[in-house]
Each structure stands twice: as structure tokens, then as C-alpha cells.
Amino acid sequence: MTLAPQNLPNATPDPVTAPAAFLEHLYAVAVQRAQPLHGLGLHLPPPPKGRTLVLGAGKAGASMAQALEALWPADAPLSGLVVTRYHHIPPRPAGLPQRIDIVEAAHPVPDAAGEAAAQRILQLTEGLTADDLVLCLISGGGSALLTLPAEGLSLAEKQRINRALLESGAHIGEMNCVRKHLSRIKGGRLAAACAPAQVLTLTISDVPGDDPSVIASGPTVPDATTCADALAILARYRIDLPAAVQAALEAGALETPKPGDPVFAGQTVQLIATPRQSLEAAAEVARAAGLPVHVLADDMEGESREVGKVHAALARSVALHGTPFARPCLILSGGETTVTIRPQAPGTPRGRGGRAGEFCLGLAQALQGQAGVWALAADTDGIDGVEDNAGARVRPDTLARAQAQGLRIDAFLDRNDAYGFFEAVGDLVVTGPTNTNVNDFRALLIL
Secondary structure, three states: OOOOHHHOOOOOOOOOOOHHHHHHHHHHHHHHHOOHHHOHHHHOOOOOOOOEEEEEEOOOHHHHHHHHHHHOOOOOOOEEEEEEEOOOOOOOOOOOOOOOEEEEEOOOOOOHHHHHHHHHHHHHOOOOOOOOEEEEEEOOOHHHHOOOEOOOOOHHHHHHHHHHHHHHOOOHHHHHHHHHHOEOOOOOHHHHHHOOOEEEEEEEOOOOOOOOOOHHHOOOOOOOOOHHHHHHHHHHOOOOOOHHHHHHHHOOOOOOOOOOOHHHOOOEEEEEEOHHHHHHHHHHHHHHOOOOEEEOOOOEOOEHHHHHHHHHHHHHHHHHHOOOOOOOEEEEEEEOOEOOOOOOOOOOOOOOOOHHHHHHHHHHHHHOOOOOEEEEEEEOOOOOOOOOOOEEEEOOOHHHHHHHOOOOHHHHHHOOOHHHHHHHOOOEEOOOOOOOOOOEEEEEEEO
16 A cells, blocks of 8 residues: 555545445545644744754654755755654655754664664754754654663663563553653653753654653653652553662652743644544545544553454444444544553464554454454554554454464464464555554444
């Protein structure tokens, strides 16, 4: 599926005769709406008296940097550094000069390249004055990409803690609370380093509620969470810390800048793309195709398989009883669900997959092959977890095709192996990186 806006089909596939293609098209529309060029230009100030420094991190970092280079006056100085995920730099448009350095690093578990990039970003803030402008380009994934461990914490320990959080089932707010307090750059610390320059943060939201302090762990915004909060989360999920770091958190020595701190005076944040905007863009296309659309929410959280089961119950009620919605209709939702990795017996192959695939597993299991229900769930960044797929499809015959191959969906759920299941039945959604990220996209078509 090609997601470049100029390559979207002129005509929307018919939802009745081509339901799978129709859902893929809606996903492409949602992704297109979240591209930086749609919103970045609306919020750019005039060039400052001094210099303009660009700093950024996230899966959309490179596409945001290219959009800024295209929109910023050609005769106005522009320089800086943005870090994005490996293989997430889009082809440079012909004739667009590069003025911002772009480097790549690992996600979701940080690596030495991300640490080096974060260190360089902090160094670039040295010597800033009140005449200077810092444009911070922040998008989802920035927490891992912008890694600079707190004093006394090694990169290896930061990686271990990050993996443990990812596998614990902790929601994004909890994970980022911990990340902020174990960092020298997140949780408002980058903004503090930029003072006294004017700072404008341009951000693409990938979190429920669009809270800028949660997006990429809020490197340029105040943090209302505390060291005590971080300790409670680590204790809840039984994640150990090195003794020195534990003591530093207990003493409050790793506290972040709080709301009201003078370092944030005159600093502003603008959301240039949100999950709700992408869902509404898809909804508009579906309505134009003659379908009633019901957007449940753009900020759903919870265990992915359980959210899938809830969606299945709703779809079955519509299909069988015409309640609470009449058929045909389209149901959309977004947000950020979680996957808790289940313990396995020694020797069991490790499952593969992310939250979109796990949602589809739970959905398919609970739909029980319900006729007339088609679904797609995918991450808008094009990567479901750490695999090469964006998500998966569920068709009315998904379970029947799996059973014909001797595949038991319960077994795949037990080992969190959504990728293995949907690869076997030919229902992976593979797009490659989309160069943006407004979180989960879920669509159920009931005919």
C-alpha cells in the first residue's frame, strides 16, 4: 500500500464489493491527514532577530524536518539536529536543500546512537540568547530516540528498564513518567537547557488525550509527575533499579521541572496533528461513500486483546440485532492499547507482534466468524511493535481459514504471537514506515 498523498487512489473502493480495500484506503487517508505538511505551516512564527535552531526527536522527526525546510523562508538561517528511528527518513523532495541534520537511532529500546544524538542536542543549546528561536519537532517514539540516562544509570540499565516496562502492560503515561525521571533531557529538561531563548514546540500527538507532557516524555514542557510517582510505578510492575538510582529517586534528586517554573516563561506548544483529526478524515471519506460512521473514541486504552473483544461484542450486536447501530455502518476508534507479555514454558518460541495485531487476535476470537464483519487495525507509523507490519485484517472467514491450516487462535494468543497467526492466514497489513505517528487506527465495517 503506497501512502504518499499524491499516490492515494482518486476513487474510494466500494465498501460492499471491496471491503478489505475500502478499509485499507481509510487507513491511508488517516495516515495522510497526519503528515506534517498539513499542519506545520499554520503555526510557524516569523524568523527571529537572532538565529533559529531546530531540535527534534520522534518517528516523524525526519518528515517534520523536511516540511519545515520547505516552509521556512529560504533566505532565513536555519540549522539544527533531529533524531528519528532507523529507516524512517523519507526520500528528500527534489530541489529541497538540507539545512537540518537528521540522524537515526533505535526504537523502542534505545541504543548508543540515540544517546549520542541526545548529547549533541544538549550541546547545541549552549550559548542561546533571548534573541534566538528554538523550534522543537516532537513526535511519538521520541522517548526512546532521545535517551540520555540520569547520573548513575548506564545505557545498559536504561535498556533493561525500558524492555521491562514495554513487556509489563504499563500504559504510556506510566512508562513516560519513569522515563522522565531517569533522563537528563526529557520531562522539561530540554526546555530548561534552551533558556533564555524563545521555544516553540511543534508536536504530533500519539498519546490518549494529546497531553504534550506525555508525547515523547515531554522534553520541552513542565512535568507534573514526581519521583515518588516513578517509584510507585516501578514497584507496581516489580522493576528493579540500581541502588544509587533508587536512592536518588527516593531523595527527590532526579525531580523534573514543574509547572510554574520560570524556565517555561514565554514558551509555547502547538499540536499539528492528532489522532482525532485522522479518525475524522477517515470518517469523512466513509460518509461520502454512503456509510453511517460511529467514532467511538480516539483515546482508548487497555489490554489489546480485551479491547478487541469489546469491539467484537459491539460488532456482533450490530450484525445480529441492529443495535446500538443499524447496519451497514463503520465503527472507528483510536488510542494506545497495551500488550502484557505472558510467561512461557522454557523452549517455547517467543511470540511476535504488537498491539494492533493482538487487538485483531482478540477481535477474531470473539467474533467467532461472524458474517458481514470486516476489520483492520494498524499503527499509523506503519510499524506494529518491532515487526515489519503495520497491523492486520480480520475477515469473516479468518477463523475458518486458520482452522483449515490446523491453527488454533487460542495458542497464538497464549504466546502473544499475532504476527505468526496473521502471516499464516495472509492477513498482515504491511506498509513500511509512514513517517508520521498518531497512534492506533481501528476500523470495523459491518455490512
